[in-house]
Amino acid sequence: MPSLEEELFPSTPGKFKDRNRHFHRCFASTSTMFLWALFLIALTASYICFQSFMDSGNRYFTATWGGHHWEKNVINSAQIRRSHGGMSVLVTGAAGFVGSHVSLALKKRGDGVVGIDNFNNYYDPSLKKARKNLLNQNSIFIVDGDINDSKLLVKLFDIARFTHVMHLAAQAGVRYAMENPGSYIHSNIAGLVTLLEVCKNSNPQPAIVWASSSSVYGLNEKVPFSESDRTDQPASLYAATKKAGEEITHTYNHIYGLSITGLRFFTVYGPWGRPDMAYFSFTRNILQGKPITVYRGKNRVDLARDFTYIDDVVKGCIGSLDTSGKSTGSGGKKRGPAPYRIFNLGNTSPVTVPMMVAMLEKHLKVKAKKNFVVMPGNGDVPFTHANISSARKEFGYKPTTDLQTGLKKFVKWYLSYYGYDQGKL
Numbered sequence: 001m002p003s004l005e006e007e008l009f010p011s012t013p014g015k016f017k018d019r020n021r022h023f024h025r026c027f028a029s030t031s032t033m034f035l036w037a038l039f040l041i042a043l044t045a046s047y048i049c050f051q052s053f054m055d056s057g058n059r060y061f062t063a064t065w066g067g068h069h070w071e072k073n074v075i076n077s078a079q080i081r082r083s084h085g086g087m088s089v090l091v092t093g094a095a096g097f098v099g100s101h102v103s104l105a106l107k108k109r110g111d112g113v114v115g116i117d118n119f120n121n122y123y124d125p126s127l128k129k130a131r132k133n134l135l136n137q138n139s140i141f142i143v144d145g146d147i148n149d150s151k152l153l154v155k156l157f158d159i160a161r162f163t164h165v166m167h168l169a170a171q172a173g174v175r176y177a178m179e180n181p182g183s184y185i186h187s188n189i190a191g192l193v194t195l196l197e198v199c200k201n202s203n204p205q206p207a208i209v210w211a212s213s214s215s216v217y218g219l220n221e222k223v224p225f226s227e228s229d230r231t232d233q234p235a236s237l238y239a240a241t242k243k244a245g246e247e248i249t250h251t252y253n254h255i256y257g258l259s260i261t262g263l264r265f266f267t268v269y270g271p272w273g274r275p276d277m278a279y280f281s282f283t284r285n286i287l288q289g290k291p292i293t294v295y296r297g298k299n300r301v302d303l304a305r306d307f308t309y310i311d312d313v314v315k316g317c318i319g320s321l322d323t324s325g326k327s328t329g330s331g332g333k334k335r336g337p338a339p340y341r342i343f344n345l346g347n348t349s350p351v352t353v354p355m356m357v358a359m360l361e362k363h364l365k366v367k368a369k370k371n372f373v374v375m376p377g378n379g380d381v382p383f384t385h386a387n388i389s390s391a392r393k394e395f396g397y398k399p400t401t402d403l404q405t406g407l408k409k410f411v412k413w414y415l416s417y418y419g420y421d422q423g424k425l
């Protein structure tokens, strides 16, 4: 005789249905679903945890600074290798145009040099990588990092006692400021303050030489531009951030005793230059048979620049470092007044843009297809012209390369780097 249970729940399901059985089956399937749901939730949660672990792990593993080997590289690179008056310099923007040249020049005379660069993609990062390789071949170590990373900067100052900082990291370019204003604030304002904070706290404090710009003269019409001229009418956000940099560095000099030298560069050009600049992009276009756009001022007046050759600017940077004097503070406290200086580093002989194009045509042996357009209201200024008597007086600054000679050297480098056919690819 079947038990009650067997009666109610026969071994062959489906043979008979009663309400109880239905209830139990429903319950059983709901609880199974519940368990499945729990299982799925747990699975998803573990997956999310795993992913975030992997992410943080990746961040850790791809961290480009830190570790024994890295520290050894920094220490070696920072080491002074000459007997008298050597300096140990942190060069920011070392994979940049001016930064790479200054780093090589310092290293050549036996100074210690450590570079830092964030290798951003404002222009082709492969050119920055190539400059980095060149520096590495000359025993200069470049840290892959951003000047906004205060932990990294503190670490660098901990392990290498820099006597000087050559601060060249910046968001450059006058017209790009309308496209990406934030990048100017990030590098030229926030990055500058982060660097100054670390310098002010370090012990001993380094002397700082940094890149301002001829663009601070903005709408100034008095020529040639002297350091004492008005600089309160910037024509671009780029210029405004450089002017702000001059004010910001002044406060750090005033409050903390940091020795500060600001250099107003005038349209620096030459081998290993910046592809975003006119002479460089014109060269590329001319070789590719593409037209170039030449801006003109009102009433068809040609624009002019006080183009300054890179080797002259490098001499100006090194002269500034050599004469910078000492910061007086330590550990964030000022002990006395420190030098605060600003110098024009120009060429003192402006050349019009069409004349610059004619020189390129000559060196490239190719005619340019020129489109003349009225200068758009994008931050450009009609002309620049430096008075360099202050820099001459202070450290014997004397530019020796005219535009014709400098462009010849640039073209030679361009063709050796990219090749004749590169432009046609």
Ligand SMILES: O=C(O)[C@H]1O[C@H](OP(=O)(O)OP(=O)(O)OC[C@H]2O[C@@H](n3ccc(=O)[nH]c3=O)[C@H](O)[C@@H]2O)[C@H](O)[C@@H](O)[C@H]1O
Pocket: 172, 173, 174, 212, 213, 214, 215, 265, 266, 267, 268, 276, 277, 278, 279, 293, 294, 295, 296, 303, 304, 305, 353, 380
């Ligand atoms: O001294 C500085 O402080 C700045 O110098 C440089 O700015 P600029 O002097 O404006 O150089 P650059 O762009 O080469 O234009 C040169 C000329 O070509 C004209 N120009 C430009 C582009 C174009 O397509 N057509 C044209 O006619 C243009 O109107 C201008 O007349 C740096 O880029 C900048 O980062 C900053 O360091």
